[in-house]
Amino acid sequence: MLNKLPHLCPSCSSPLNVKSLSCGNCQTEVTGAFELPPLARLETADRDFIVDFVKSSGSLKLMAEKMRLSYPTVRNMLDDIISRLNELENPSQNGSSGLDSKKSK
Amino acid sequence: MKTWLFNPFKFIAGTRALLLGLGIMLITAIICMLTRWHLDGVIDIHQGKDGAPSYIYFIEPVIDWLCLVLPLYIFGQSFSISSIRFIDVAGTSALARYPMLFAVLVSTLMPHHNNDTKDFLNSLLSDPNLIMKLVLLSLLLIPLTVWTVALMYNAYSISANLKGPKAAWSFVASFLIAEILSKVILWLII
DSSP states (O other): OOOOOOOBOTTTOOBOEEEEEEOTTTOOEEEEEEEOOGGGGSOHHHHHHHHHHHHTTTOHHHHHHHHTOOHHHHHHHHHHHHHHHHHHHOGGGTTSOOOOSOOOO | OHHHHHOGGGTOOHHHHHHHHHHHHHHHHHHHHHHTEEOOSSSOOEEOOTTOOHHHHHHHHHHHHHHHHHHHHHHHHHHOSSOOOHHHHHHHHHHTTTHHHHHHHHHTTSOOOTTOHHHHHHHHHHOHHHHHHHHHHHHHHHHHHHHHHHHHHHHHHHHHTOOHHHHHHHHHHHHHHHHHHHHHHHHHHO
């Protein structure tokens, strides 16, 4: 089982950064201060949704069929993820919709 | 089960919901025509006078439904951050009316009174069972009304991607507009 990637500090809930990376083959270690990309900071379910969405060629209709959910339900899920991504990228705008304009899909 | 009862729109929307909703509306209208009950408002159900033309029974639910769909779609377009589709608002709103079928079936418990208050009061005085039937009918119609409104709200919330106070007040406003609009249009037609 893969461990869940923590992205928030369990003590103060601030975003966590990557301090070191290691090569699984030769054990080389790289240390530094690397920020996690916004996609990696999403919940596992949200990341899985994005992967499925890309694999479905960005078709919400196809996603709805695969997930056996209605089109607006899947569209709402995507819009919620977009809002969360925008909040991660612009934490100062927390609480706003995060969707600048209506999307056409 | 709870989701299917109160929020089937999570699984069904768009054209499928529209066809299903229109089919149930048609069956409801046929029962209304046979029992002379009128759906003369968004969630209204009343007894009508004899001799009303048959087409009225089929026009009424369509007007009720469209009068709600239009303000919901306009509010949805104005307040939603999502790109909402008319077919979703129309389809889910049509399907949300399915408890009206049960309301009409339950209402057949009451004998027909040709919309005459005097006749109805005389029947109440002469038949004590009628009061019991009236109480029973009210007890059955109240939860059916709550169920219908809950379905209509969830249909709007899903199809327009609105939640919280914004969804609640825009739904209430749409509902009031629809109730007035449907009454006026039906009054003009009939």
